[in-house]
Amino acid sequence: MLEISNLTKRYGSDAAVLEDLDLTVEGNSVVAIVGASGAGKSTMLRCINRLVEPTSGSIKLNGSELVTLKGAALRQARRKIGMVFQGFNLIDRLTVMENVLAGRLGYVNLYQAVTRRYPQADIDRAFALLERVEIAHYANKRADALSGGERQRVGVVRALMQEPEILLADEPTASLDPRTSEQIMRLLQSLASEMSLPVLINIHNVAQAKAYTERIVGLRHGKMIFDGAPEDFTKEALDAIYGGIEAPDDQLIETPASGPRQGARGVAHDSF
Numbered sequence: 179m180l181e182i183s184n185l186t187k188r189y190g191s192d193a194a195v196l197e198d199l200d201l202t203v204e205g206n207s208v209v210a211i212v213g214a215s216g217a218g219k220s221t222m223l224r225c226i227n228r229l230v231e232p233t234s235g236s237i238k239l240n241g242s243e244l245v246t247l248k249g250a251a252l253r254q255a256r257r258k259i260g261m262v263f264q265g266f267n268l269i270d271r272l273t274v275m276e277n278v279l280a281g282r283l284g285y286v287n288l289y290q291a292v293t294r295r296y297p298q299a300d301i302d303r304a305f306a307l308l309e310r311v312e313i314a315h316y317a318n319k320r321a322d323a324l325s326g327g328e329r330q331r332v333g334v335v336r337a338l339m340q341e342p343e344i345l346l347a348d349e350p351t352a353s354l355d356p357r358t359s360e361q362i363m364r365l366l367q368s369l370a371s372e373m374s375l376p377v378l379i380n381i382h383n384v385a386q387a388k389a390y391t392e393r394i395v396g397l398r399h400g401k402m403i404f405d406g407a408p409e410d411f412t413k414e415a416l417d418a419i420y421g422g423i424e425a426p427d428d429q430l431i432e433t434p435a436s437g438p439r440q441g442a443r444g445v446a447h448d449s450f
């Protein structure tokens with residue numbers, strides 16, 4: 179379980195980018211973080227994995243305080259936080275398997291890391307996860323030979339190799355075509371439930387947030403102004419979050435069964 183309380187972040191002496199944020203996310207739960215550009219979505223994820231230092235407040239993962247950690251304790255805690263990135267962050271010249279095993283770097287010793295001699299159990303787990311996301315047949319291919327959707331699956335598996343207690347995804351579908359985006363969202367949703375993982379997804383595409391997550395958190399200027407179920411995410415909530423930018427009505431009526439429509443997605447992504 180993730181418990182964020184009174185989280186505030188200021189960069190230097192600038193105004194707060196996150197202000198007094200409270201958020202609790204249980205295992206299994208997929209939460210979309212939406213908000214206009216600059217609302218503080220990435221800063222929030224980066225505070226959780228401590229790539230950004232929170233100014234004040236508390237972030238607990240399964241009861242352990244993350245904000246005060248330093249050195250080795252921080253490195254150990256970071257292993258428990260899986261990250262999925264918009265640009266996949268793979269090493270192109272390495273194989274899929276090598277990229278995936280990089281998820282174990284926080285666990286193996288220096289010799290194993292440098293020589294890339296991973297324990298057999300790690301290799302077995304990597305294969306099992308690659309099979310789960312249906313790309314095991316690409317294990318020995320170079321990462322740059324894969325399509326965007328396949329690369330993102332590698333990114334997801336690498337994060338899962340960390341045996342994370344939470345998965346953070348920063349715009350995981352923004353570089354993908356609409357159909358592939360939906361597959362990745364569905365995959366994240368299934369994995370959250372199979373692995374009892376809380377998953378936080380920063381996402382600009384409101385239609386996908388509504389279709390593939392069970393809770394939406396809306397940020398505006400660093401404050402949480404919506405926290406509720408997708409069905410309660412009305413046009414008023416959308417307008418409040420996006421500051422009067424007129425949202426097309428059809429963004430609000432999508433369901434997982436029908437899937438987001440091309441038009442709605444285009445507007446959501448381009449407008450926000």
Ligand SMILES: Nc1ncnc2c1ncn2[C@@H]1O[C@H](COP(=O)(O)OP(=O)(O)OP(=O)(O)O)[C@@H](O)[C@H]1O
Pocket residue numbers: 189195213214215216217218219220221222
């Ligand atoms: N390292 C930094 N130093 C100073 N200001 C920063 C830094 N990183 C982010 N900011 C500022 O913090 C605010 C929030 O940025 P953040 O990237 O968290 O927003 P976001 O909601 O993720 O936006 P986007 O959707 O465009 O990625 C912005 O005003 C940004 O300029």
